[in-house]
Amino acid sequence: MDQHIVLDHGTGARLSRELVEFVVGVLGDVYIGEMEDSAVLPISVGRIAMTTDSFVVDPPFFGNGDIGKIAVCGTVNDLAVVGAQPLYLTLAMILETGLPIAQLHRALVSIRDTAREAGVKIVAGDTKVVGEGEADGIFLNTTGIGVFHEEPKRMTDVEVGDRIILSGPIGNHTIHLLSVREGLGFEQRVVSDCAPLNGMIDSLRDKVPAGAVRSMRDVTRGGLSAVLHEYSSALGRAVRIEESALPIDHETRMAADMLGIDPINAANEGCLALFVAPDAVDAVLETLHAHEYGRRAVLIGEITERAEKAVEMVGTDGRISEIEELKGAELPRLC
Amino acid sequence: MDQHIVLDHGTGARLSRELVEFVVGVLGDVYIGEMEDSAVLPISVGRIAMTTDSFVVDPPFFGNGDIGKIAVCGTVNDLAVVGAQPLYLTLAMILETGLPIAQLHRALVSIRDTAREAGVKIVAGDTKVVGEGEADGIFLNTTGIGVFHEEPKRMTDVEVGDRIILSGPIGNHTIHLLSVREGLGFEQRVVSDCAPLNGMIDSLRDKVPAGAVRSMRDVTRGGLSAVLHEYSSALGRAVRIEESALPIDHETRMAADMLGIDPINAANEGCLALFVAPDAVDAVLETLHAHEYGRRAVLIGEITERAEKAVEMVGTDGRISEIEELKGAELPRLC
Structure with missing residues (x-):
């Protein structure tokens, strides 16, 4: 661990995790x-x-x-x-x-x-x-x-073959804030997704068989990449997503390219990653689509059988590339 | 309310209260x-x-x-x-x-x-x-x-005639921090009282009849003065304390005089004000004295019958003076 706090200790990627591990290590049995x-x-x-x-x-x-x-x-x-x-x-x-x-x-x-x-x-x-x-x-x-009112949902409830659904587009919150911050002029067309998601989650509880949504994570600091790495690590399984499925708005992608950011690493404030039993995917998507904050929900990938900590993406050309865990996202103070 | 935040909005005195009232007012029914x-x-x-x-x-x-x-x-x-x-x-x-x-x-x-x-x-x-x-x-x-494990204790459980006990000296935390901050040289002899007080409160629960300790407050930001004003206001009764009873260390008083501070307004981090039924005062003091953090506990005053929001102090010369609620203590960042 470094001798000084650096900005990337706060960006939700690897250095953040090291900071957390350091904190938990020092706290010992006081931390539960x-x-x-x-x-x-x-x-x-x-x-x-x-x-x-x-x-x-x-x-x-x-x-x-x-x-x-x-x-x-x-x-x-x-x-x-x-x-x-x-x-x-x-x-x-x-x-x-x-x-x-x-x-x-x-x-x-x-x-x-x-x-x-x-x-x-x-x-x-x-x-x-x-x-x-x-x-x-x-x-x-x-x-x-x-x-x-039910059993707590944990990362480790996720099973091999479970599908990964995103409740909405990624990157917009980050692009909106950076645009306001740097005066880039995108902020009228790309707005933050910030929203309370508990109502949408309640509707899933009402309409989808119990247990079919194995685990959920709100995709915030560190972006989708951080969430997928977290699950891959907790499950000891490789995670695969499809590039063409990723919900990224055209203008968000343009702005991200201009800024040298990958939306997959960008913080969101109203986007859910859901890990869902394969036979419940349709019911989950239908329920999400009926909700204000889930209209653009899509299936993006799955948990593979491969016992390896890895997040890989099938590109639009069919080639598979690895999504690396960032050391630091260099995008401070978005949340 | 002012148009800008000023330093004294954070010092625990009247401006702090106004800030809290403002916050609660805006939050409306969301704040419970x-x-x-x-x-x-x-x-x-x-x-x-x-x-x-x-x-x-x-x-x-x-x-x-x-x-x-x-x-x-x-x-x-x-x-x-x-x-x-x-x-x-x-x-x-x-x-x-x-x-x-x-x-x-x-x-x-x-x-x-x-x-x-x-x-x-x-x-x-x-x-x-x-x-x-x-x-x-x-x-x-x-x-x-x-x-x-028992009924929650509230300010309004305090009755007319109840006595006020302090569990230890006041002012030391503030003087210690100001001395370190300003390089005054008192910090070796006057140390902070910072301590977790739940163990001492447990011992009161064990040894003093239930309900005899009507209410307690830790004397932090805003000092003893702020606590007494808070109770006087909640009860609609005047509060009276004895100047000669106040536990203030000699060097703390010297340093406070030098700095133009009254220890009665100074923040503490390990001092308790207890509002106690008159017939339980001896038992409470005895129990406090047996505990590491209560060795110097003393009786300092009482809740009077007078239906008036006022905190008054009987001086060493027998004269009664009013302790005014400060607008701001001008002692930021001690807690």
């Missing part, structure tokens, strides 16, 4: 999390899910959203993907001296509206203020808990 | 917290307590502690004072590029050791990294939940 998006906690009777996330989004306010909306969606989604019903969120804010109250207000309104949509309550809060130059406008933390 | 230190949450069967705190301590590493220790103690104490047994903590970190790993390690070791002492587990974590100059070294957030 499971490297799932939420911790599943025995609690007297019943279990709850609990997850935390800090948000350092730059810019904190963008075309079709802001740090407040992201802060609720991020935590709600982390709870929902493990099969929990999100219930309660805490909200902690670090505010830089000089932050206009109007901006704080805008973030709070987004938090309120998004929490209403997601059906969660904020149950405790904290505010800290630092001097000018000691933070960057506004940083948020939300920590959430949820309850289980 | 109760302005207690922890949120008490109905949950299928049983109730849990949940609380959150961000830590922006400057300096993050000081003579006898660091931001990691404070981050565990702060959240553990917030859970314990409402009568909950702290169980689970989340840990989120915002790290500035360039932070030495050795410093991160030191903070993590403190977190681990303090969590062990307090008997809590870290159940989920998050790390974000920002660029140089976008944060100040290391910011932490801990969010905790606890379970209740």
